[in-house]
Amino acid sequence: MKRHTIFCLIAVAVIFNAGNVYGQGDAQCVNSKCHADMGTKKYVHGPVGAKVCTVCHVPTPDKDHEFTFFAAKEELCLGCHETSRDMMLQEHVHSPVSDGNCTGCHDPHQSDFQYTLKGKAADLCYNCHKTDKFSKEFVHGPVGGGDCNVCHNPHASQNINQLEKAPEELCLSCHVEMTETMGKRHVHPPVKEKCTNCHDPHSNAAQYMLDTNRPQVCFGCHENLAVNPEVEHPPVASGDCSACHNVHATDYPRMLLEPLNELCFTCHEELGELVDNSTHKHGPVQDGDCNACHNPHGSENYRLLKKYFPHDFYMAYNTENYAMCFECHNKDVALDEKTSTLTDFRDGEINLHYLHVNKEVKGRSCKACHQSHATDQEKHIRKSVPYGSVNWDLPVAFTKLEDGGSCVVGCHAPKEYHRK
Ligand code: HEC
Ligand code: HEC
Ligand code: HEC
Ligand code: HEC
Ligand code: HEC
Ligand code: HEC
Ligand code: HEC
Ligand code: HEC
Ligand code: HEC
Ligand code: HEC
Ligand code: HEC
Ligand code: HEC
Ligand code: HEC
Structure with missing residues (x-):
C-alpha cells in the first residue's frame, strides 16, 4: 500500500472515531493515567505515533472498553501493508510469516529497535531458535556479528531456507576470492555441489566451521583412505593432505598443487635432479607419471x-x-x-x-x-x-x-x- 493511502486510512479512522465513546479521538487512550508509555520508545509504529488506536482495536458497540481487531490476525498487518502481501507469494515463506504471526517479530506499537522489532539482530531470531547451533567453538564471521539477515530474508525468498541468494551464489558473494578458485580446471565434486557439504554456515566444532579436523573430515567421505597401509608415505600418514591437494580446486587433475612429477620433486629433490640431468628417462617417468608405479597414499608393497x-x-x-x-x-x-x-x-x-x-x-x-x-x-x-x-x-x-x-x-x- 502506498504511504499516502495509509495516511488517508488513518485520517478516515480519526474522523470515524471522533464521535465515539472516548470523546476526542484516540488521543484519549493515551494520557498520564492510561497507556502512558505508548509512543515513548525510540521507534513508534506509524498509526501509534499518530495516536490512532482504534484503526486496529475496534471498540465493541455498547461494551465499555472492549475491543476486537478490524481483521483476523493474518490480515491485520496486510490490511495496511498491502505490498507485504508479495512475501506470501514467494517460494519459501518463513513459518511465522505464513502463519500471520507478524507480531512474533514486530511489536505492533513501539520498540527500541528499528522496524519496531522485538529484538536486535540475532537476538530477535534467538527468541524462537535455540542458540546451540550458532555458538559452537568456531563461529562464522557474520553469525558472530549477529547478522542473520545478510544471508536470510526474515520474511521469505525464492530460495530454500529463505536465503537471500541461491545457495550456489551465496558464499561466493562474500568470498569473492573463491570465484577464481571455482574457475579452475579441476574442482572437487562436493565443492562444486555446495559449500555446506563441508562447512556449516553458522558454527561448528572445528576450524573453518568443519565437523572435524583434517584429515578426518576427508575420511568422512573417503573411507578407504583411512585404512593404514603397510608402507606409509610420511606426508599422508601425518594427515597433511594439503601437502599435495588443494581441497577446493586447482588446475591439475586430482586437485594436485602442481603437475604430478613436479609435486613429488618438491620433496624428493635429489631424485628430481637425477631425472632432470639424465639423458634416458624411463617411459612413465618421461611422461611425469610417478603414479604408474607408486601409490602416493601408501601401499602394501615396498617403496x-x-x-x-x-x-x-x-x-x-x-x-x-x-x-x-x-x-x-x-x-x-x-x-x-x-x-x-x-x-x-x-x-x-x-x-x-x-x-x-x-x-x-x-x-x-x-x-x-x-x-x-x-x-x-x-x-x-x-x-x-x-x-x-x-x-x-x-x-x-x-x-x-x-x-x-x-x-x-x-x-x-x-x-x-x-x-x-
Ligand atoms: C497496527 C495495529 C495496532 C494499533 C494501531 C494499535 N494496536 Fe494495540 N495491539 C495490536 C495488536 C496486534 C495487539 C496484540 C499484541 C500481540 O499479540 O502481541 C495489541 C495489543 C494491545 C494491548 C494489549 C496488551 C499488549 O500490549 O499486548 C493494548 C493495551 C493495546 N494494544 C493498546 C493500544 C493502544 C493504546 C493503541 C493506540 C495508542 C494501540 N494499541 C494501537 C495492534 C495495534
Ligand atoms: C492502519 C494501518 C496499519 C496497520 C494495520 C499496520 N501498519 Fe505498519 N505502518 C503503518 C504506517 C502508516 C506506517 C508508517 C509509514 C511507513 O513507514 O511506511 C507503518 C510502518 C510499519 C513498519 C515500519 C516500516 C518502515 O519501512 O520503516 C513496520 C515494520 C510495520 N509497519 C509493521 C506492521 C505490522 C507487523 C503490522 C501488524 C501488526 C502493521 N504494521 C499494521 C500502518 C499500518
Ligand atoms: C521472523 C521475524 C519477522 C516476522 C515474523 C515478520 N517480520 Fe517484518 N521484518 C523483520 C525484520 C528483521 C525486518 C527488518 C528487515 C531488514 O533489516 O531488512 C522486517 C521488516 C519489515 C518491514 C519494513 C521493511 C520492509 O521490508 O518493507 C515491514 C513492512 C514488515 N517487516 C512487515 C511484516 C509483516 C506484514 C509481517 C507479517 C506478515 C512481518 N513483517 C513478519 C522480521 C520479521
Ligand atoms: C516467532 C518465532 C520465530 C522467530 C522470531 C524467528 N523464527 Fe525462524 N522459524 C520459526 C519457526 C516456527 C520455523 C519452522 C520450524 C523450524 O524449522 O524450526 C522457523 C524456521 C526458520 C528457518 C528454516 C526455514 C526452512 O525452510 O526450513 C530459517 C532459515 C529461519 N527460521 C531463520 C530465522 C531467522 C534468520 C530469524 C531472525 C531474523 C528467525 N528465523 C526468527 C520461528 C521463528
Ligand atoms: C553466511 C550465511 C548465513 C548466515 C549469516 C546465517 N545463516 Fe542460517 N543458513 C545458511 C545456510 C546456507 C543454510 C542452509 C544450511 C544447509 O544447507 O545445510 C542456513 C540454514 C538455517 C536454518 C535452517 C536449517 C537448520 O540448520 O536448521 C536456520 C534456522 C537458520 N539458518 C538460522 C539462522 C540464524 C538464526 C542466523 C543468525 C544467528 C543465521 N541463520 C545466519 C546461511 C546463513
Ligand atoms: C555476508 C558475507 C559472507 C557470506 C555470505 C559468507 N561468508 Fe564466510 N566469512 C565471512 C566473514 C566476514 C568471515 C570472517 C573473515 C575472516 O575471518 O577472514 C568469513 C569466514 C569464513 C570461513 C573461515 C575463514 C577463515 O580463514 O577462518 C569459512 C570457511 C567461510 N567463511 C565459509 C563460508 C561459506 C561456506 C559460506 C556460504 C554458506 C560463507 N562463508 C558465506 C563472510 C561471509
Ligand atoms: C570437501 C569439503 C569442502 C567443501 C565442499 C568446501 N570446503 Fe572450504 N575448506 C575445506 C577445508 C578442509 C578447509 C581448510 C583449509 C585447507 O585444508 O586448505 C577449507 C577452507 C575454506 C576457507 C578458509 C581458508 C581458505 O582457503 O581461504 C574458505 C573461505 C572456504 N573454505 C570457503 C569455501 C567455499 C566458499 C566453498 C564452496 C564454494 C567451500 N569452502 C567448500 C573443505 C571444504
Ligand atoms: C562431503 C564428502 C567429501 C569430503 C568431506 C571430501 N571429499 Fe574428496 N571427493 C568427494 C567426492 C564425491 C569425490 C568424487 C568421487 C570420487 O573420486 O570418489 C571426491 C574426489 C576427491 C579427489 C579426486 C578428484 C578428482 O579429480 O577425481 C580428491 C583428490 C579428493 N576428493 C580429496 C579430498 C580431500 C583431501 C578431502 C579432505 C580435505 C576430501 N576430499 C573430502 C567427496 C568428499
Ligand atoms: C604426497 C602427496 C599426497 C598426499 C599427502 C595426499 N595425496 Fe591424495 N593423491 C595424491 C596423488 C598423486 C593422487 C592421484 C592418484 C592417481 O591419480 O592415481 C591422489 C589422489 C587422491 C584421491 C582420488 C582417489 C584416489 O584414491 O586416487 C583422493 C580421494 C585423495 N587423493 C585424498 C587424499 C587425502 C584424504 C589425503 C590426506 C589423508 C591425501 N589424499 C594426501 C597425492 C597425495
Ligand atoms: C610433502 C613432501 C613429500 C611429497 C610432496 C612427496 N613425498 Fe614421497 N616421501 C616424503 C618423505 C618425508 C618420505 C620419507 C623419507 C624419504 O624416503 O625421503 C617419502 C618417501 C617416499 C617413498 C619411499 C617410501 C618408503 O617407505 O620406502 C616413495 C616411493 C615416495 N616418497 C614417492 C613419492 C611420490 C611418487 C610422490 C609424488 C606423488 C611423493 N613421494 C611426494 C615426502 C614427500
Ligand atoms: C644382469 C643385468 C640385467 C638384469 C638383472 C636384468 N636386465 Fe633387463 N636388460 C639388461 C640388458 C643389458 C638389456 C639390453 C639388451 C639389449 O638390448 O642389448 C636389458 C634389456 C631389458 C629390456 C628390454 C627388452 C629386452 O628384453 O631386450 C627389458 C624390458 C628388461 N631388460 C627388463 C628387465 C626386467 C624386468 C628385469 C628383472 C626381472 C631385468 N631386465 C633384469 C640387463 C639386465
Ligand atoms: C607403467 C609401465 C611401465 C612399467 C611398470 C615399467 N616400465 Fe619399463 N618401460 C616402459 C616404457 C613405456 C618403456 C619404453 C620407453 C623407454 O625406453 O623408457 C620402457 C622401457 C624399459 C626399458 C628399455 C627397453 C628398450 O627396449 O629400450 C627397460 C630396460 C625397462 N623399461 C625396464 C623396466 C623395469 C626393470 C621395470 C620394473 C622396475 C619396468 N621397466 C617397469 C614402461 C614401463
Ligand atoms: C616404472 C616404475 C616407476 C616409476 C614410473 C617411478 N618409480 Fe619411483 N621407484 C620405482 C621402484 C621399482 C623403486 C624401488 C627402487 C629400489 O628398490 O631401489 C622406486 C623408488 C622410489 C623412491 C625411493 C627412493 C629411491 O630413489 O629409490 C622414490 C622417492 C621414488 N621412487 C619416487 C618416484 C617419483 C617422484 C616418480 C615420478 C617422477 C617415480 N618414482 C616414478 C619405480 C618407479
Whole structure:
C-alpha cells in the first residue's frame, strides 16, 4: 500500500472515531493515567505515533472498553501493508510469516529497535531458535556479528531456507576470492555441489566451521583412505593432505598443487635432479607419471609400489617377484634358458636375463642392472649399483653394440654379448 493511502486510512479512522465513546479521538487512550508509555520508545509504529488506536482495536458497540481487531490476525498487518502481501507469494515463506504471526517479530506499537522489532539482530531470531547451533567453538564471521539477515530474508525468498541468494551464489558473494578458485580446471565434486557439504554456515566444532579436523573430515567421505597401509608415505600418514591437494580446486587433475612429477620433486629433490640431468628417462617417468608405479597414499608393497617388487637384491626366481615391471613388459624375459625372441639380452640363443635372474638361489633383481627412474646409459642400465652392507657404489659401464652389448662391471671381467 502506498504511504499516502495509509495516511488517508488513518485520517478516515480519526474522523470515524471522533464521535465515539472516548470523546476526542484516540488521543484519549493515551494520557498520564492510561497507556502512558505508548509512543515513548525510540521507534513508534506509524498509526501509534499518530495516536490512532482504534484503526486496529475496534471498540465493541455498547461494551465499555472492549475491543476486537478490524481483521483476523493474518490480515491485520496486510490490511495496511498491502505490498507485504508479495512475501506470501514467494517460494519459501518463513513459518511465522505464513502463519500471520507478524507480531512474533514486530511489536505492533513501539520498540527500541528499528522496524519496531522485538529484538536486535540475532537476538530477535534467538527468541524462537535455540542458540546451540550458532555458538559452537568456531563461529562464522557474520553469525558472530549477529547478522542473520545478510544471508536470510526474515520474511521469505525464492530460495530454500529463505536465503537471500541461491545457495550456489551465496558464499561466493562474500568470498569473492573463491570465484577464481571455482574457475579452475579441476574442482572437487562436493565443492562444486555446495559449500555446506563441508562447512556449516553458522558454527561448528572445528576450524573453518568443519565437523572435524583434517584429515578426518576427508575420511568422512573417503573411507578407504583411512585404512593404514603397510608402507606409509610420511606426508599422508601425518594427515597433511594439503601437502599435495588443494581441497577446493586447482588446475591439475586430482586437485594436485602442481603437475604430478613436479609435486613429488618438491620433496624428493635429489631424485628430481637425477631425472632432470639424465639423458634416458624411463617411459612413465618421461611422461611425469610417478603414479604408474607408486601409490602416493601408501601401499602394501615396498617403496609404495603398486605391485610387488622385491626389496632384496638376490632371491630365488619367481615371475611374481617382478609383477611391478611385468605390468608393462613381457613377463617371460627371464623364463627360458634359450631363446631367440623373448629378449635382446642374449648371447646367440643364451638368454642372459635367464642367466642372471632365473636362479634357485641368488637370482638377481632387475635393479641390479636397471634404474627405474632415469640414467645416462642405454636400455636404462644404471651407472652404478650400491653393493653390500657398506653400500659400495659398484660401477656399471654398458655400451650398446650393433647386435648386442658390452658390460664393464665390478662383478666379473668385461664381457660382450652378440645376438648373431
Ligand atoms: C497496527 C495495529 C495496532 C494499533 C494501531 C494499535 N494496536 Fe494495540 N495491539 C495490536 C495488536 C496486534 C495487539 C496484540 C499484541 C500481540 O499479540 O502481541 C495489541 C495489543 C494491545 C494491548 C494489549 C496488551 C499488549 O500490549 O499486548 C493494548 C493495551 C493495546 N494494544 C493498546 C493500544 C493502544 C493504546 C493503541 C493506540 C495508542 C494501540 N494499541 C494501537 C495492534 C495495534
Ligand atoms: C492502519 C494501518 C496499519 C496497520 C494495520 C499496520 N501498519 Fe505498519 N505502518 C503503518 C504506517 C502508516 C506506517 C508508517 C509509514 C511507513 O513507514 O511506511 C507503518 C510502518 C510499519 C513498519 C515500519 C516500516 C518502515 O519501512 O520503516 C513496520 C515494520 C510495520 N509497519 C509493521 C506492521 C505490522 C507487523 C503490522 C501488524 C501488526 C502493521 N504494521 C499494521 C500502518 C499500518
Ligand atoms: C521472523 C521475524 C519477522 C516476522 C515474523 C515478520 N517480520 Fe517484518 N521484518 C523483520 C525484520 C528483521 C525486518 C527488518 C528487515 C531488514 O533489516 O531488512 C522486517 C521488516 C519489515 C518491514 C519494513 C521493511 C520492509 O521490508 O518493507 C515491514 C513492512 C514488515 N517487516 C512487515 C511484516 C509483516 C506484514 C509481517 C507479517 C506478515 C512481518 N513483517 C513478519 C522480521 C520479521
Ligand atoms: C516467532 C518465532 C520465530 C522467530 C522470531 C524467528 N523464527 Fe525462524 N522459524 C520459526 C519457526 C516456527 C520455523 C519452522 C520450524 C523450524 O524449522 O524450526 C522457523 C524456521 C526458520 C528457518 C528454516 C526455514 C526452512 O525452510 O526450513 C530459517 C532459515 C529461519 N527460521 C531463520 C530465522 C531467522 C534468520 C530469524 C531472525 C531474523 C528467525 N528465523 C526468527 C520461528 C521463528
Ligand atoms: C553466511 C550465511 C548465513 C548466515 C549469516 C546465517 N545463516 Fe542460517 N543458513 C545458511 C545456510 C546456507 C543454510 C542452509 C544450511 C544447509 O544447507 O545445510 C542456513 C540454514 C538455517 C536454518 C535452517 C536449517 C537448520 O540448520 O536448521 C536456520 C534456522 C537458520 N539458518 C538460522 C539462522 C540464524 C538464526 C542466523 C543468525 C544467528 C543465521 N541463520 C545466519 C546461511 C546463513
Ligand atoms: C555476508 C558475507 C559472507 C557470506 C555470505 C559468507 N561468508 Fe564466510 N566469512 C565471512 C566473514 C566476514 C568471515 C570472517 C573473515 C575472516 O575471518 O577472514 C568469513 C569466514 C569464513 C570461513 C573461515 C575463514 C577463515 O580463514 O577462518 C569459512 C570457511 C567461510 N567463511 C565459509 C563460508 C561459506 C561456506 C559460506 C556460504 C554458506 C560463507 N562463508 C558465506 C563472510 C561471509
Ligand atoms: C570437501 C569439503 C569442502 C567443501 C565442499 C568446501 N570446503 Fe572450504 N575448506 C575445506 C577445508 C578442509 C578447509 C581448510 C583449509 C585447507 O585444508 O586448505 C577449507 C577452507 C575454506 C576457507 C578458509 C581458508 C581458505 O582457503 O581461504 C574458505 C573461505 C572456504 N573454505 C570457503 C569455501 C567455499 C566458499 C566453498 C564452496 C564454494 C567451500 N569452502 C567448500 C573443505 C571444504
Ligand atoms: C562431503 C564428502 C567429501 C569430503 C568431506 C571430501 N571429499 Fe574428496 N571427493 C568427494 C567426492 C564425491 C569425490 C568424487 C568421487 C570420487 O573420486 O570418489 C571426491 C574426489 C576427491 C579427489 C579426486 C578428484 C578428482 O579429480 O577425481 C580428491 C583428490 C579428493 N576428493 C580429496 C579430498 C580431500 C583431501 C578431502 C579432505 C580435505 C576430501 N576430499 C573430502 C567427496 C568428499
Ligand atoms: C604426497 C602427496 C599426497 C598426499 C599427502 C595426499 N595425496 Fe591424495 N593423491 C595424491 C596423488 C598423486 C593422487 C592421484 C592418484 C592417481 O591419480 O592415481 C591422489 C589422489 C587422491 C584421491 C582420488 C582417489 C584416489 O584414491 O586416487 C583422493 C580421494 C585423495 N587423493 C585424498 C587424499 C587425502 C584424504 C589425503 C590426506 C589423508 C591425501 N589424499 C594426501 C597425492 C597425495
Ligand atoms: C610433502 C613432501 C613429500 C611429497 C610432496 C612427496 N613425498 Fe614421497 N616421501 C616424503 C618423505 C618425508 C618420505 C620419507 C623419507 C624419504 O624416503 O625421503 C617419502 C618417501 C617416499 C617413498 C619411499 C617410501 C618408503 O617407505 O620406502 C616413495 C616411493 C615416495 N616418497 C614417492 C613419492 C611420490 C611418487 C610422490 C609424488 C606423488 C611423493 N613421494 C611426494 C615426502 C614427500
Ligand atoms: C616404472 C616404475 C616407476 C616409476 C614410473 C617411478 N618409480 Fe619411483 N621407484 C620405482 C621402484 C621399482 C623403486 C624401488 C627402487 C629400489 O628398490 O631401489 C622406486 C623408488 C622410489 C623412491 C625411493 C627412493 C629411491 O630413489 O629409490 C622414490 C622417492 C621414488 N621412487 C619416487 C618416484 C617419483 C617422484 C616418480 C615420478 C617422477 C617415480 N618414482 C616414478 C619405480 C618407479
Ligand atoms: C607403467 C609401465 C611401465 C612399467 C611398470 C615399467 N616400465 Fe619399463 N618401460 C616402459 C616404457 C613405456 C618403456 C619404453 C620407453 C623407454 O625406453 O623408457 C620402457 C622401457 C624399459 C626399458 C628399455 C627397453 C628398450 O627396449 O629400450 C627397460 C630396460 C625397462 N623399461 C625396464 C623396466 C623395469 C626393470 C621395470 C620394473 C622396475 C619396468 N621397466 C617397469 C614402461 C614401463
Ligand atoms: C644382469 C643385468 C640385467 C638384469 C638383472 C636384468 N636386465 Fe633387463 N636388460 C639388461 C640388458 C643389458 C638389456 C639390453 C639388451 C639389449 O638390448 O642389448 C636389458 C634389456 C631389458 C629390456 C628390454 C627388452 C629386452 O628384453 O631386450 C627389458 C624390458 C628388461 N631388460 C627388463 C628387465 C626386467 C624386468 C628385469 C628383472 C626381472 C631385468 N631386465 C633384469 C640387463 C639386465
